[in-house]
Amino acid sequence: MHFNIVTLFPEFFSGPLDCGLIAKARGSGLLSFSFHNPRDAARDMRRTVDGRPYGGGPGMIMLPGPLGETLRGLGFSPRGGAVPGPLLLLKAGGSPFGQAKAAALAENATRTREPLTLVCGRYEGIDARIEELFPTEAVSVGDFVLNGGEAAALCLIEAVSRLLPGFMGHEHSVKEESFASGKAGGLLEYPQYARPEVFEGLAVPEILLSGDHAGIALWRRQASLLATRQVRPELAAAAPLAPEDRAFLRAVARPSAGRNLYCALVHYPVLDKEENSGAASLTNLDIHDIARTSCTYGLGGFYALTPLEDQRELLREILRYWISGPGARSNPDRARALASVREGRSIEDAAADVARRTGTVPLLVATSARAEHCGLPVMSFPELAGKLETMPLLLLFGTGHGLAPRALEACAAVAPPLRSFGAYNHLSVRCAAAVIFDRILND
Numbered sequence: 001m002h003f004n005i006v007t008l009f010p011e012f013f014s015g016p017l018d019c020g021l022i023a024k025a026r027g028s029g030l031l032s033f034s035f036h037n038p039r040d041a042a043r044d045m046r047r048t049v050d051g052r053p054y055g056g057g058p059g060m061i062m063l064p065g066p067l068g069e070t071l072r073g074l075g076f077s078p079r080g081g082a083v084p085g086p087l088l089l090l091k092a093g094g095s096p097f098g099q100a101k102a103a104a105l106a107e108n109a110t111r112t113r114e115p116l117t118l119v120c121g122r123y124e125g126i127d128a129r130i131e132e133l134f135p136t137e138a139v140s141v142g143d144f145v146l147n148g149g150e151a152a153a154l155c156l157i158e159a160v161s162r163l164l165p166g167f168m169g170h171e172h173s174v175k176e177e178s179f180a181s182g183k184a185g186g187l188l189e190y191p192q193y194a195r196p197e198v199f200e201g202l203a204v205p206e207i208l209l210s211g212d213h214a215g216i217a218l219w220r221r222q223a224s225l226l227a228t229r230q231v232r233p234e235l236a237a238a239a240p241l242a243p244e245d246r247a248f249l250r251a252v253a254r255p256s257a258g259r260n261l262y263c264a265l266v267h268y269p270v271l272d273k274e275e276n277s278g279a280a281s282l283t284n285l286d287i288h289d290i291a292r293t294s295c296t297y298g299l300g301g302f303y304a305l306t307p308l309e310d311q312r313e314l315l316r317e318i319l320r321y322w323i324s325g326p327g328a329r330s331n332p333d334r335a336r337a338l339a340s341v342r343e344g345r346s347i348e349d350a351a352a353d354v355a356r357r358t359g360t361v362p363l364l365v366a367t368s369a370r371a372e373h374c375g376l377p378v379m380s381f382p383e384l385a386g387k388l389e390t391m392p393l394l395l396l397f398g399t400g401h402g403l404a405p406r407a408l409e410a411c412a413a414v415a416p417p418l419r420s421f422g423a424y425n426h427l428s429v430r431c432a433a434a435v436i437f438d439r440i441l442n443d
C-alpha cells in the first residue's frame with residue numbers, strides 16, 4: 001500500500017516510520033511512503049505557504065495555491081476530475097476516524113492498489129476552498145487540537161497498515177482486538193496477562209491457566225462485554241449481541257449510578273394556567289409512572305409532596321391498593337415500584353429526608369420547560385451526572401404549570417429544558433422525568 005503524505009514537515013515522519021512492524025513492512029515492500037511538501041510548489045522567492053485569515057483572527061492559514069498545486073501534482077483534478085485514490089484531510093473538526101474507516105481504507109488499498117493521500121494541516125488550518133475543490137474527506141483523530149496533522153496522520157497510517165494482509169504475521173490477532181467488527185462485534189478487548197502467574201500478589205485469573213479453551217473463550221467474551229459496558233456503554237448498546245451475551249449482562253448487576261439521585265413530584269407551590277401560585281391535585285398516573293421509572297433507573301428515592309392532608313390521604317389510599325391491596329395481588333411488580341414512593345409535605349421535608357438517609361444535604365435541582373427564565377444557573381446533564389459521584393441530588397418536578405418562584409428559590413440550579421422539535425412542547429411530568437433520568441444517568 002502506498003501513502004502520499006502532504007506535509008510541511010516531512011522530517012516529522014522519520015523515526016516513527018523507521019521502526020517496528022512499519023519498518024519491516026517497508027522492507028518487504030508491503031508499505032511505501034512518499035512525501036510532498038507544499039513549500040516546493042510555492043511560487044514566490046520566500047516560498048510562502050501561509051497567510052493571514054480574511055476577517056481577522058489569530059494565527060495564519062495554509063494558502064490554497066501551493067497546496068492545490070501539490071494535489072494536482074499527485075494526480076487530483078479540482079472540481080470532480082481525476083481521483084487517483086482516497087484523499088483524507090486531517091482536521092480537528094473532521095468526522096471521527098475509527099476502526100471501521102481504517103478497515104475500509106485497508107480493504108480498498110488491497111483490492112484496488114490505489115494510494116492513500118493524507119493532507120496534514122499546520123498553523124490554524126487550511127483555506128476552506130481546498131475542501132470545496134478537491135474530493136477530500138476531513139477526518140479527526142479525537143476531540144483535541146494538535147499542532148499539526150502529522151501526528152494524526154501517523155495514527156491513521158498505523159491503524160490502516162495493521163489491517164493489511166501480511167502486516168501482523170498472525171491475522172487472527174487483529175480480528176480479536178478492540179473495535180474489531182465481525183465476531184468481536186465492535187467491543188473493547190478483554191484484559192490480557194503474561195508471566196509471572198502472580199505479580200505483586202495479584203494472580204492471573206485461574207481459567208486462563210486451565211487449558212479449557214471453551215472456558216477461556218467464554219471468560220474473554222464476558223470480560224469484553226463488561227469492559228465495554230463500563231467504559232463505552234454506547235459501543236455495547238450498538239454491538240450485535242447474541243442472546244447469551246444479553247442474558248449475561250442482565251445477570252451481572254450494574255453498580256447503580258442512580259443511587260444518589262432522588263426526585264420529588266411537587267404539588268405545592270406550583271403555577272396554574274394564569275401563572276398564579278397554588279396547589280395542584282395528585283394524579284394516579286404520575287405517581288405510578290414516576291415510581292416505576294425511578295425503580296427501573298435505581299434512584300435513591302421518589303417523594304410525592306403536598307401539604308394538603310386530603311391529598312396525602314389519597315396518596316396513601318393509592319399506595320395501599322397497589323402495595324398490599326387487590327392491585328398487589330394482580331400486579332406484584334407494581335407493588336415493588338409503589339413501595340418506593342415516600343410521602344412528604346414540602347420540598348424541605350424531602351431534602352431533610354435525603355440528608356438523613358445519606359448524611360449529606362442534597363443539591364436541589366429544579367426542572368422546567370423554561371429553564372432559561374428561572375433565574376437559576378443551568379447545569380448540563382453531564383455536570384449533574386458528575387455531581388452524583390460526590391453528593392446526593394434532589395430533582396424537583398413541578399405539577400400544574402411548573403414550579404412556582406418560591407419553589408425555585410430553594411434550588412441551586414436548574415436542569416436543561418427538554419427541547420421540542422417543533423412548536424408543540426407539552427410533555428407530561430412523568431414523561432419529562434423519564435427522559436431527564438435517562439439523560440443524567442445516560443444509559
Ligand SMILES: C[S@@+](CC[C@H](N)C(=O)[O-])C[C@H]1O[C@@H](n2cnc3c(N)ncnc32)[C@H](O)[C@@H]1O
Nearest residue numbers: 090091092121124125140141145146148149152
Ligand atoms: C493547530 S491545528 C488547527 C486547529 C483549528 N484552528 C481548529 O480550531 O480546529 C493545525 C492542524 O492540526 C491538525 N489537527 C489538529 N487537531 C487534529 C485532530 N484532532 N485530528 C486531526 N487533525 C488535527 C489539522 O491538520 C489542523 O489543520
